[in-house]
Amino acid sequence: MAHVRAQAHAWDELVAADGSPRPAARALLEQLAALEHAELQERQNLAELDILAMGITFTVYSDGRGIDRAWPFDIIPRVIAASEWRRIEVGLKQRLRAINMFIDDLYHDQRIVADGVFPAELLEQSVNFRPECVGANPLHGVWAHISGSDLVRDGDGTMYVLEDNLRVPSGVSYVLENRAISKRVFADLFAQQSILPVDSYTDELNRMLCSIAPEGVSHPTIAVLTPGIFNSAYFEHSFLAQRMGAALVEGADLVVSSDDCVYMRTIGGLERVHVIYRRVDDAFLDPEAFRPDSTLGVRGLMRSWRAGRVAIANAPGAGVADDKVVYAWVPDIIRYYLDEEPILPNVPTYRCVYPDECAYVIEHIAELVVKPANESGGYGLLIGDRATRSELDAHIALIEADPRNWVAQPILSLSTVPTLCDGEIEPRHVDLRPFILSGAQSYVTAGGLTRVALRPGSLIVNSSQGGGSKDTWIVEAD
Amino acid sequence: MLLSRVADNLYWGARYLERAEDTARLVRSYTELVIDLPTSALSSWEPLLAVAGNGVMLQRLGEHHGAAGGEMSIVRFLIADLGNPGSIASSIELARENLRTTREVMPREAWQTVNDLFLYAGSNAASGVERRSRARFLGHVIGECQRLDGVLTTVMNRDEAYELWRLGQSIERADMTTRVVGVRAATLLASDGPDSKVDVHDDVQWMGLLRSVSALQMYQRVTRGPIEGSTAVDFLLFAPSFPRSVASCATRIREALSRLPQSSITLPAVDHLDAVLDDLQTRADDGAELDAAMEEVQAALVGIDDTVRDAFVRAAA
Numbered sequence: 074m075a076h077v078r079a080q081a082h083a084w085d086e087l088v089a090a091d092g093s094p095r096p097a098a099r100a101l102l103e104q105l106a107a108l109e110h111a112e113l114q115e116r117q118n119l120a121e122l123d124i125l126a127m128g129i130t131f132t133v134y135s136d137g138r139g140i141d142r143a144w145p146f147d148i149i150p151r152v153i154a155a156s157e158w159r160r161i162e163v164g165l166k167q168r169l170r171a172i173n174m175f176i177d178d179l180y181h182d183q184r185i186v187a188d189g190v191f192p193a194e195l196l197e198q199s200v201n202f203r204p205e206c207v208g209a210n211p212l213h214g215v216w217a218h219i220s221g222s223d224l225v226r227d228g229d230g231t232m233y234v235l236e237d238n239l240r241v242p243s244g245v246s247y248v249l250e251n252r253a254i255s256k257r258v259f260a261d262l263f264a265q266q267s268i269l270p271v272d273s274y275t276d277e278l279n280r281m282l283c284s285i286a287p288e289g290v291s292h293p294t295i296a297v298l299t300p301g302i303f304n305s306a307y308f309e310h311s312f313l314a315q316r317m318g319a320a321l322v323e324g325a326d327l328v329v330s331s332d333d334c335v336y337m338r339t340i341g342g343l344e345r346v347h348v349i350y351r352r353v354d355d356a357f358l359d360p361e362a363f364r365p366d367s368t369l370g371v372r373g374l375m376r377s378w379r380a381g382r383v384a385i386a387n388a389p390g391a392g393v394a395d396d397k398v399v400y401a402w403v404p405d406i407i408r409y410y411l412d413e414e415p416i417l418p419n420v421p422t423y424r425c426v427y428p429d430e431c432a433y434v435i436e437h438i439a440e441l442v443v444k445p446a447n448e449s450g451g452y453g454l455l456i457g458d459r460a461t462r463s464e465l466d467a468h469i470a471l472i473e474a475d476p477r478n479w480v481a482q483p484i485l486s487l488s489t490v491p492t493l494c495d496g497e498i499e500p501r502h503v504d505l506r507p508f509i510l511s512g513a514q515s516y517v518t519a520g521g522l523t524r525v526a527l528r529p530g531s532l533i534v535n536s537s538q539g540g541g542s543k544d545t546w547i548v549e550a551d
Numbered sequence: 552m553l554l555s556r557v558a559d560n561l562y563w564g565a566r567y568l569e570r571a572e573d574t575a576r577l578v579r580s581y582t583e584l585v586i587d588l589p590t591s592a593l594s595s596w597e598p599l600l601a602v603a604g605n606g607v608m609l610q611r612l613g614e615h616h617g618a619a620g621g622e623m624s625i626v627r628f629l630i631a632d633l634g635n636p637g638s639i640a641s642s643i644e645l646a647r648e649n650l651r652t653t654r655e656v657m658p659r660e661a662w663q664t665v666n667d668l669f670l671y672a673g674s675n676a677a678s679g680v681e682r683r684s685r686a687r688f689l690g691h692v693i694g695e696c697q698r699l700d701g702v703l704t705t706v707m708n709r710d711e712a713y714e715l716w717r718l719g720q721s722i723e724r725a726d727m728t729t730r731v732v733g734v735r736a737a738t739l740l741a742s743d744g745p746d747s748k749v750d751v752h753d754d755v756q757w758m759g760l761l762r763s764v765s766a767l768q769m770y771q772r773v774t775r776g777p778i779e780g781s782t783a784v785d786f787l788l789f790a791p792s793f794p795r796s797v798a799s800c801a802t803r804i805r806e807a808l809s810r811l812p813q814s815s816i817t818l819p820a821v822d823h824l825d826a827v828l829d830d831l832q833t834r835a836d837d838g839a840e841l842d843a844a845m846e847e848v849q850a851a852l853v854g855i856d857d858t859v860r861d862a863f864v865r866a867a868a
Contacts, residue, residue, distance in 0.1 A: 128651075128666040294552070302652055314655035321655045326554050340558045340711060340863040341812035 082228050084488040085500055086151050097154040097548040100266050104259065105149065105491075105498070114496050117148050120254050129250050131536055132305045144308075145541035146251055148258045151490045151503060151523040155269065155549045161224070161232060161507070162517045164416030167407060169220055169509045172237065172394050174410040176216040179393055180206050190409050191402055195426065198477050199393055203355060205362050206390030209379055212285045215511045217394065218386035219278070219350070221245070221521070224505045225420075228486030233420045235504065237403070239387060239395035241352045244522040245274060245508045246309035247542055249316075251522075255544035267549040269519035274508070275316035278350075281512035282317075285384040286347045293347035293384075295319040296337060298327070300353050300369045305537065310352050320346075324353070329373030335383045348384045349374075355389050362389075397446040397480045398424055421483060425476040434481040435472065438465050441481040443472070456532060458484060487532055490543060492525055502526045504534050505545065520545030553711040557653050559864045561712055564649035565719030568665070571642035572696035573727040574603055575689040577763045578629055578639075582685055584759030585622075588752055596625040601734045602727075602763075603629055603637060623680060630688070631676035639692060640676040643669050656712040660702045668695040711811060718807040718859065725800035726852050728764050728787055733845030735760050736784050740841060757783050764795045784841065789832060797848060798828060804855060813862045820858040824851040 087098040094102040105113070121143065129144040153161075178185050179202065185191045196202060221242030223235040252271050256263055279295070286293035299310035301323050314321035326337050327346065336343035351358065357367040362375035377383045393399070401422040404415045423441070425431040434441060438457050445453040455468045472479045489500035507521030523543040524534035534540040581599050632638045636645070647669040654662050671691060679688025707713050739756055757778045761767040770778075770786045773793075790796040794803075801824050808817045827847050834840060 125670065126667055127663055297655075311651075311654045315659065319655070320552060320554060321557075321652075322554060323556065326556055337552075338555045340553050340555055340715075344552055 082486050083500065083502070084226050084228055084230050084486070086153070086226070086488050086490045086503065087149075088491070095152070095154070097546075097550040098152040099550075100262055100548075101150065101152060101259070101546075104262055110496050110498075113148075113493060113498075116258050117493050120146060120148050120258050123254055123257065124250075127250070127253075129247070130308050132303065132307060133537055144247060144250070145527070145536060146254060147492050147501075147525055147527075147541050147543050148255065149491050149493060149498070150255055150259075150544040150546045151505070152546045152548055153520065155267075155547050157232075158269075158520070158547045161417065165222060165507060165509050165517050166515045167411065167413065167416050168222065168234065168237070168403065169217065169511050169515060171407040171410045172220075172239070172403065173215050173217055173511055175406045176388075176391055176394050177214045178410075180209060180216075180390060185406070185409055188409070190405055195398060198426070199396065199399075201355070201390075201392040201396055203363075203390035203393070205375055206388070209388070209390070210381075211388045212384065213511075213513055215285070216388040216391040218281060218285065218388070218511055220387075220509045220511070221506045222509065224417075224507065224521075225485060226488035228488075231418065233485070234403075234417050235420055236397060236400055237395060238506075240354060240392040241306075241387070242506070242508065243306040243309050243352075244506055244524075245518065246312040248508070248518060248520070248522050248545070249274060250312075251542060251544040269547040269549075271519050274518055275313060277510055277516045278313065279317045279319075281510045281514075281516070282348045282350055282384075282386060284513040285386060287381055287384060290347045294345060295348045295350065296322045296327070296346045298322055298324070298349050298351040298353055298371075300357070304352070306352060313350070319350070322346075322349075324357075324368065324370045327371040327374075329371060329377050333373070333377045333380045333382050335371065335374065335377050346383065348386070350386050355392055358385075358389055397422070397444060398426065398477065401480065420485065423481045425472055425479040425481070431472065431476050431479075434479070435469050438469060438481070440484060442484055443468055443479060443481045446478050446480055456484065490523070490525065492527070492541075492543075494527070494529075499529065501529075502532050502534070503543065519547045553656065553715070555864050557656060558711070558715050559860070560649040561653050561656070561715045562719040562859070564646050564653060564665075565716045566723040567642045567646035567649065568696055568699065569720045569723035570637065570727070571639045571646065572693055573724065573764070574629060574637070574639050574642065575692040575696075576765055577602060577727075577731070578626060579686060579689040579693075580759055580762035580765075582626075582682065583762065584755065586682075587755055587759075596622050598734055598738065599629065600625050602730045626685070627677075627680045630679050630685075639689075640672050643672045643692075653712070656710075658702055658706045660706065661699055664695060664699040664702055668692065668699075671695065709810075714807040714810045715863075717803060718811070721800040721803040721807065722852055722856060724795055725797045725804070726849060728795055728797050728800070729845040729848045729852075731760065731763050732784060732787050733842050733849075735763070736780070736787070737839065737842040737845075740780050740784070753780075754778050761787070766793060766795060769793050788828070801825060801828060808859075811863075816862045817855075817858050820851075820855040823854060824848070827851045 087095060087102060089095055124143050124146060130141045131144055133140055133142055175185065179196065186193050186196060217239040219242065221238040221244060224232050225235045226232050248271055282295050283293055295317060297310050297314040297319050299307060299321060311321055320337060322337055328336050328338065330336055335346045337346050353369050356363045357369040359370045359372060359374040360367045361372045375389060378385050378389065401424050404419050407413060407415045423430040423434050425434055434443065441457045443455040455464065487502040490503050491498045492501035503523050503525045505521050505523050508518045510516040523545045525541045525543055526532055526534045527539060527541045628635050628638065630639050633641055635641060647665050650657065650662055650665050675688050678684050703713065703716060757780060758767055761770050761783055764787065766787060770783060773786065773790065774782055786793065787796055789798045791798055793799060801821065805821045808814050808821060831844050834844065
């Protein structure tokens with residue numbers, strides 16, 4: 074995660090340093106300029122009413138209770154020129170192709186380790202490497218079918234990959250819902266210019282899931298496996314099932330029979346399931362293979378998967394590459410498997426597992442963003458120049474206790490987008506999470522989820538911690 | 552392909568929403584009736600409570616609100632009290648909770664309607680207790696339930712999910728009609744006996760009763776004469792043309808179960824309901840007997856509910 078020292082140093086996505094509109098955002102900025110603040114606020118209020126009425130929510134936890142909250146949305150979109158986007162799209166596909174080859178290699182010959190490109194000790198220490206997956210052969214050699222890579226733009230305009238989410242990345246439903254709302258808010262702008270549609274995602278997802286069905290199954294039954302209504306992303310699980318006509322199942326709805334096939338319990342008896350889009354973490358998937366206390370999974374699921382009777386997306390074990398330590402090797406991974414230079418750069422990353430890099434991190438902690446290698450949701454994250462001395466010391470103690478679990482990166486100057494804050498338009502920091510599908514073919518969403526930190530100067534974009542969201546427009550500029 | 556868990560939630564979602572609508576119709580008609588009648592003729596709001604719930608609730612109400620039996624406390628209990636699981640506000644909340652887990656099988660508009668209703672009830676139920684805003688609140692609740700029905704009728708596949716919804720709705724509706732007949736018709740018929748003093752307001756009472764299941768106008772179109780207690784009861788129980796009559800609901804229940812899996816297991820429970828209704832048609836319209844007979848019908852409905860759960864939910868577990 075990055076941070077802006079002064080707003081003047083940040084790259085604004087809509088407005089150039091000299092105050093002129095960026096070409097792709099010109100029509101939007103003209104419209105914004107023509108609107109009184111009161112009108113703009115009125116549109117914002119209507120958008121929020123729509124969100125409430127459509128029941129677009131996410132769940133947060135408070136006092137041990139899941140509470141349904143209205144999805145936070147800012148009407149001013151983030152705009153990216155189509156010409157730039159095409160490059161990002163190619164870069165993401167390249168990245169995921171290499172990452173999938175890396176995962177497949179780790180669970181087979183481990184050539185990359187034998188060739189000395191990826192350190193053997195890192196693999197040994199990986200908490201996400203699943204010995205149960207060694208030798209498994211998911212179709213097309215693809216393990217991470219659905220991924221979300223977080224992108225951030227530094228002060229000089231460079232777009233970096235900040236992290237790859239390969240386990241159960243969420244947020245794509247809000248990409249589609251944000252667009253549905255934003256088409257109402259700025260209907261005329263959609264008529265005036267060419268903004269790439271996002272709606273086909275669920276169809277592409279459906280197609281990808283069909284493409285990984287066990288051999289010989291031409292019309293697979295697809296199920297979305299959710300931990301249940303108390304999960305923070307339940308809305309999304311339900312949304313995706315709805316849009317694909319798939320069943321939305323919980324672990325208790327499924328059973329693995331003696332023929333090693335997976336069945337769901339319907340009112341007409343047991344019915345075979347061929348493809349499971351699981352939104353449950355590896356550790357909870359199958360009490361027989363992983364955590365025996367899990368009530369979210371299905372006993373025997375791994376057995377069925379290994380026998381090729383059911384496809385699971387993402388494949389168990391794919392998380393081995395979703396690790397802020399492995400992240401640091403992705404450029405090498407791309408070069409190793411594809412013999413290509415990475416199209417999208419990584420943020421320089423210090424790995425505390427190495428004593429010299431760890432010493433650097435501890436010495437320069439006030440200038441770095443320090444993050445745990447295996448947490449998501451922004452918990453445990455420390456932004457060096459925002460922290461007090463005692464907070465820094467507390468994190469140093471954490472790092473020294475378990476160095477492998479920590480990485481650090483320089484503080485980037487996260488880009489901003491004008492955002493409606495109490496009736497005024499102010500710059501707020503954003504990141505971007507595009508979603509990448511990998512199956513027989515690959516697909517990248519047109520844009521992705523733009524998350525925005527709503528407090529002035531804040532870099533925390535997670536909705537669980539008060540972040541908001543924006544629609545993302547990929548615009549063909551003339 | 553309908554998951555047992557989803558089927559259960561749909562069935563209950565339908566029952567809760569029908570309960571909300573029926574309770575709204577009941578309270579609306581009773582309020583109109585009370586406003587019509589001279590103050591001396593109808594002193595009690597308790598029959599309303601007896602229809603919608605039971606004596607245990609009344610006792611609870613007394614503990615919570617002090618003045619048990621007063622209009623405001625009873626109406627608040629039936630409309631807005633989240634501590635009463637059968638109140639309109641609770642029923643809507645429960646329906647929404649159930650539908651939240653069935654969104655993938657229902658048309659999107661259906662969920663939005665229930666969500667709208669939930670938001671509306673959340674901010675208006677309390678003010679709906681007041682006489683001057685009560686009709687508006689109840690009318691809105693009924694209207695939204697009808698909107699949902701329209702959505703399902705016009706944009707939903709005639710699939711298992713649809714049939715389960717109709718099943719839950721029809722069972723709940725039949726149950727409510729029997730309770731209206733059991734409590735209020737029985738009371739009115741008892742006061743009709745040769746020894747009792749003639750109540751000049753009887754026709755108004757019967758009109759109110761028919762209205763409480765929105766049957767008055769349809770009753771008059773069919774019978775084309777002044778209201779009589781026995782034909783009114785007959786209409787509410789047996790009229791094949793009126794969709795809220797118990798017989799109509801039974802037909803709808805049979806249709807739904809015939810189109811769902813395992814009908815050989817579930818249909819005998821409907822046969823039993825039909826037998827109870829047939830038997831009833833031959834009996835006298837005596838007040839005391841009617842109340843007991845309605846309990847038999849209710850027991851048959853519970854029997855269907857049990858059978859359905861056995862076939863669709865418990866068997867799969």
